Amino acid sequence: xGKSSLGEFEEVVxxxxxxxxxxxxxxxxxxxxEKRLARKVSVGAMRTAxxxxxxxxxxxxxxxxxxxxxxxxxxxxxxxxPHGKKALEQVMETRKKLWEAIPSVAFDF
Amino acid sequence: MSGQTQISxxxxxxxxxxxxxxxxxxxxxxxxxxxxxxxxxxTNKSKAKWLFTRDVFMLFRPGxxxxxxxxxxxxxxxxxxxxxxxxFRNALRYKGYTxxxxxxxxVGIASCMLILLWVNDELKVNKFHEKGDQIYQVFRNMKQSGxxxxxxxxxxxxxxxxxxxxxxxxxxxxxxxxxxxMDLKIENEAIEEEGRFASPEFLQMFSFPLVIGDKExxxxxxxxxxxxxxxxEKYFGEDWRTExxxxxxxxxxxxxxxxxxxxxxxxxxxxxxxxxxxxxxxFYAANDWVEDWGNGAFETYLLxxxxxxxxxxxxxILMEIKDHTKGNPNSGDEELIIQKFSDTYLYSxxxxxxxAGGRNDYVRIMSVVAVFILLVASINFMNxxxxxxxxxxxxxxxxxVMGAAKKSIRVQFFLEAIMLTTVAVAISVxxxxxxxxxxxxxxxxxxxxxxxxxxTWYFILGxxxxxxxxxxxxxALLLPTFNVIQSIKGGIxxxxxxxxxxxxxxxxxxxxxxxxxxxxxxxxxxxxxxVLNKDxxxxxxxxxxxxxxxxxxxxxxxxxxxxxxxxxxxxxxxxSGNPLNYGRSTSSANWEGKxxxxxxxxxxxxxxxxxxxxxxxxxxxxxxxxxxxxDSTNFLINEVAAELMGFxxxxxxxxxxxxxxxxxxxxxxxxxxxxxxEPIAPLIIxxxxxxxxxxxxxxxxxxxxxxxxxxxxxxxQVNPEHDFDYQxxxxxxxxxxxNERTMKTLANIFAMVSIVISxxxxxxxxxxxxxxxxxxxxxxxxxxxxIAQVLMLLSKDYGKLILIAFLxxxxxxxxxxxxxxxxxxxxxxxxxxxxxLSGLIVLAIGVITVAAKSYQAASVNPVKSLKEQ
Numbered sequence: 001x002g003k004s005s006l007g008e009f010e011e012v013v014x015x016x017x018x019x020x021x022x023x024x025x026x027x028x029x030x031x032x033x034e035k036r037l038a039r040k041v042s043v044g045a046m047r048t049a050x051x052x053x054x055x056x057x058x059x060x061x062x063x064x065x066x067x068x069x070x071x072x073x074x075x076x077x078x079x080x081x082p083h084g085k086k087a088l089e090q091v092m093e094t095r096k097k098l099w100e101a102i103p104s105v106a107f108d109f
Numbered sequence: 110m111s112g113q114t115q116i117s118x119x120x121x122x123x124x125x126x127x128x129x130x131x132x133x134x135x136x137x138x139x140x141x142x143x144x145x146x147x148x149x150x151x152t153n154k155s156k157a158k159w160l161f162t163r164d165v166f167m168l169f170r171p172g173x174x175x176x177x178x179x180x181x182x183x184x185x186x187x188x189x190x191x192x193x194x195x196x197f198r199n200a201l202r203y204k205g206y207t208x209x210x211x212x213x214x215x216v217g218i219a220s221c222m223l224i225l226l227w228v229n230d231e232l233k234v235n236k237f238h239e240k241g242d243q244i245y246q247v248f249r250n251m252k253q254s255g256x257x258x259x260x261x262x263x264x265x266x267x268x269x270x271x272x273x274x275x276x277x278x279x280x281x282x283x284x285x286x287x288x289x290x291m292d293l294k295i296e297n298e299a300i301e302e303e304g305r306f307a308s309p310e311f312l313q314m315f316s317f318p319l320v321i322g323d324k325e326x327x328x329x330x331x332x333x334x335x336x337x338x339x340x341x342e343k344y345f346g347e348d349w350r351t352e353x354x355x356x357x358x359x360x361x362x363x364x365x366x367x368x369x370x371x372x373x374x375x376x377x378x379x380x381x382x383x384x385x386x387x388x389x390x391x392f393y394a395a396n397d398w399v400e401d402w403g404n405g406a407f408e409t410y411l412l413x414x415x416x417x418x419x420x421x422x423x424x425x426i427l428m429e430i431k432d433h434t435k436g437n438p439n440s441g442d443e444e445l446i447i448q449k450f451s452d453t454y455l456y457s458x459x460x461x462x463x464x465a466g467g468r469n470d471y472v473r474i475m476s477v478v479a480v481f482i483l484l485v486a487s488i489n490f491m492n493x494x495x496x497x498x499x500x501x502x503x504x505x506x507x508x509x510v511m512g513a514a515k516k517s518i519r520v521q522f523f524l525e526a527i528m529l530t531t532v533a534v535a536i537s538v539x540x541x542x543x544x545x546x547x548x549x550x551x552x553x554x555x556x557x558x559x560x561x562x563x564x565t566w567y568f569i570l571g572x573x574x575x576x577x578x579x580x581x582x583x584x585a586l587l588l589p590t591f592n593v594i595q596s597i598k599g600g601i602x603x604x605x606x607x608x609x610x611x612x613x614x615x616x617x618x619x620x621x622x623x624x625x626x627x628x629x630x631x632x633x634x635x636x637x638x639x640v641l642n643k644d645x646x647x648x649x650x651x652x653x654x655x656x657x658x659x660x661x662x663x664x665x666x667x668x669x670x671x672x673x674x675x676x677x678x679x680x681x682x683x684x685s686g687n688p689l690n691y692g693r694s695t696s697s698a699n700w701e702g703k704x705x706x707x708x709x710x711x712x713x714x715x716x717x718x719x720x721x722x723x724x725x726x727x728x729x730x731x732x733x734x735x736x737x738x739x740d741s742t743n744f745l746i747n748e749v750a751a752e753l754m755g756f757x758x759x760x761x762x763x764x765x766x767x768x769x770x771x772x773x774x775x776x777x778x779x780x781x782x783x784x785x786x787e788p789i790a791p792l793i794i795x796x797x798x799x800x801x802x803x804x805x806x807x808x809x810x811x812x813x814x815x816x817x818x819x820x821x822x823x824x825x826q827v828n829p830e831h832d833f834d835y836q837x838x839x840x841x842x843x844x845x846x847x848n849e850r851t852m853k854t855l856a857n858i859f860a861m862v863s864i865v866i867s868x869x870x871x872x873x874x875x876x877x878x879x880x881x882x883x884x885x886x887x888x889x890x891x892x893x894x895x896i897a898q899v900l901m902l903l904s905k906d907y908g909k910l911i912l913i914a915f916l917x918x919x920x921x922x923x924x925x926x927x928x929x930x931x932x933x934x935x936x937x938x939x940x941x942x943x944x945x946l947s948g949l950i951v952l953a954i955g956v957i958t959v960a961a962k963s964y965q966a967a968s969v970n971p972v973k974s975l976k977e978q
Contacts, residue, residue, distance in 0.1 A: 045167070063137075
């Protein structure tokens with residue numbers, strides 16, 4: 001697996017970027033995760049996850065417009081790369097296989 | 110961008126963010142934070158600020174922090190991080206060696222830190238006075254006709270007056286009495302406190318801070334007194350700030366003074382200590398003897414603002430006493446010298462009228478010990494690293510093949526040393542913090558490692574640099590010289606004979622230092638032992654001194670007979686001071702056949718007829734005092750006095766002083782009135798006026814605790830208004846050598862430290878050589894060598910080294926210890942057995958260390974070691 005492996009939090013971030021599609025930048029991703037998953041996300045943790053994902057080639061980014069509420073700083077919008085899509089699919093695949101492999105009696109409580 | 114003005118996130122965190130954040134991320138991250146801040150501040154502004162700060166700190170993590178680019182555009186930092194990584198891996202791989210190495214360094218560095226903290230503290234004593242550089246103390250050299258010079262700080266008052274009036278170079282003169290114990294009675298509550306009389310200039314010259322009162326006027330009138338904060342709290346309780354000033358104090362039931370101020374308690378940073386200060390005029394008015402040029406009175410301090418004038422002042426003041434006492438029959442041969450006040454603590458010992466060291470000797474010794482210990486620890490590092498360098502030979506070879514210059518390999522090993530040292534120093538700091546409380550009780554100080562001071566940090570950084578360089582230098586020079594082909598080919602690199610020789614030399618050096626320290630310790634130990642157990646000419650055991658408080662001296666006979674009724678008390682005698690620490694003297698003694706031109710300072714003890722039996726002194730000639738024989742104008746003298754006066758048979762010779770004419774009836778055996786640094790002075794014992802005594806000496810039986818309780822009871826019955834103040838003569842005597850005993854303990858500890866570190870190094874070396882020779886040992890065992898023979902083989906080399914170290918240490922040890930002993934007038938002889946024993950101890954420790962390690966190697970089944978390969 002090596003570099004292409006996805007951590008749990010990374011997976012969430014990557015999926016959220018995909019969900020937000022055109023509007024995936026720092027704050028929107030953070031808020032979306034907080035809303036959907038009902039968990040606190042620190043700017044630091046998210047930022048590291050984003051740069052790590054970008055380094056691994058799962059994400060690419062480009063600068064958008066500067067807005068006054070950002071103090072004149074531009075937004076950096078993220079998009080999932082095909083490589084990223086593959087990684088996500090792979091994770092889903094593994095999960096699916098695992099689910100299928102569970103004998104039906106295992107969840108009889 | 111009108112909106113920008115509304116966004117005002119906290120400045121400091123923002124600047125921090127801009128500083129550490131990697132430039133590619135900064136714009137976006139900062140924008141995000143701003144947006145969040147705006148959002149949050151719509152609900153709660155201060156919380157938003159706090160959250161902003163928190164977020165910035167949460168961002169301070171790898172991945173976001175920019176790369177440190179010391180050498181932009183070069184790959185140095187890559188190499189540097191590689192060096193650190195390799196160093197780290199190596200350290201972890203050989204955990205045993207790393208911990209040996211670290212342990213040695215930590216013990217060494219921690220000891221060194223403790224010593225230097227102590228030294229630093231010593232150097233700070235009396236240095237807090239703002240005008241400290243300009244204050245000079247006057248000392249008086251009294252030349253004895255025997256060629257000896259007594260130096261004292263007690264200066265005739267007219268000297269100070271004259272200097273104040275006539276010397277233009279001196280801007281102020283302050284006079285300060287010796288420490289006196291006086292009864293202070295405030296609102297019917299009388300407590301004994303120690304303090305001094307001081308002239309008004311004293312407070313202006315020295316920087317003793319006042320809590321209340323002004324330095325200009327606080328001592329200007331004879332009825333002025335200042336008290337310390339703790340005395341004020343004791344008398345006036347919580348309201349001392351408002352109540353103390355202006356209240357009346359009755360001193361010794363004799364005169365009234367008014368409190369004009371309160372000063373901060375004096376602490377250990379000052380050798381001048383006092384709990385009260387009374388205007389010197391009060392003392393002068395009551396004691397007109399101070400006006401005489403011939404009588405030593407207060408300590409005298411001069412303020413000389415212009416340093417270039419100091420020479421002139423010391424030239425002018427030299428002969429003042431002699432010039433002003435010309436024609437006076439009792440005038441002595443005296444000179445005045447001045448010494449910078451801030452130097453008086455470390456250089457307090459005078460020999461023949463010139464400064465001859467003092468505490469500074471100890472400060473120097475300890476500094477040298479600190480350096481030695483650091484050296485020993487660094488040598489460990491060098492030896493362990495170079496001895497084991499063949500482990501790294503492949504790495505070095507490969508680096509070279511890949512194009513590394515010698516220089517860069519050198520840098521690598523330096524970095525490695527510095528990295529390990531940094532870790533060691535960090536651990537040492539923790540160790541020091543943990544050990545300091547214990548150390549403080551040993552040296553009786555309150556040392557702290559003060560991190561708020563920049564000097565502490567410089568010190569720590571300096572230590573890392575010095576130790577790192579010291580221990581990294583040799584490996585860094587040696588290792589890059591390895592031959593490429595040999596090191597790549599692997600196997601054991603034969604190190605140059607010089608490298609081996611050098612390493613052995615270092616081991617010798619280490620053990621020589623350890624032996625030296627052990628010799629030093631043993632000699633100090635012996636001397637202290639000698640001092641404490643020397644026959645002082647009297648029996649100091651079970652002898653109690655109780656001071657005669659209030660008017661008890663006038664009721665002496667009653668008191669004595671009450672005491673003698675106690676079953677625990679065998680003898681009682683009044684005396685004018687502790688005979689083992691006595692300094693009252695006269696220069697006006699006259700005797701038959703004395704050359705009138707010669708002046709002698711002779712000690713005088715005032716006592717009663719029971720003095721000799723009570724103290725257990727020995728009468729060599731004539732007889733002691735006898736209450737039946739009306740001895741009030743008869744004197745006893747000691748051997749030194751008899752010799753000085755030049756009598757073959759002193760008995761019956763006439764002697765006079767202080768206007769008393771009498772004759773000598775006996776000679777007592779010399780006893781030590783001062784510490785053993787000084788020769789025994791001439792002495793006259795008189796029983797003319799027992800009521801002038803200041804204490805009674807009570808000889809008790811063995812059970813001193815019971816005796817003390819009984820004596821206290823009697824004393825409090827006879828003298829109910831005053832505190833019971835006592836000391837055991839032998840305790841007081843031991844106490845006066847507290848410094849020496851502290852040094853003894855310290856020397857002991859650090860000698861141990863040094864030998865422990867050396868042994869650690871030896872352990873490392875021995876286990877390494879055992880490992881390297883494992884095949885050889887295997888072969889030898891196969892051919893029938895016994896474990897003992899193998900042990901011998903492995904230990905022999907190191908044994909030889911330690912022997913050489915021992916031989917080297919002897920002459921230095923002899924020189925240094927003899928030098929130290931020489932300052933004692935009475936000293937133990939250097940014993941060759943001490944040297945032999947020290948050598949033996951070091952040899953034993955060394956050999957045991959090596960043998961223990963070698964035994965492991967020797968007892969391994971040869972099959973195991975030979976099977977490899």
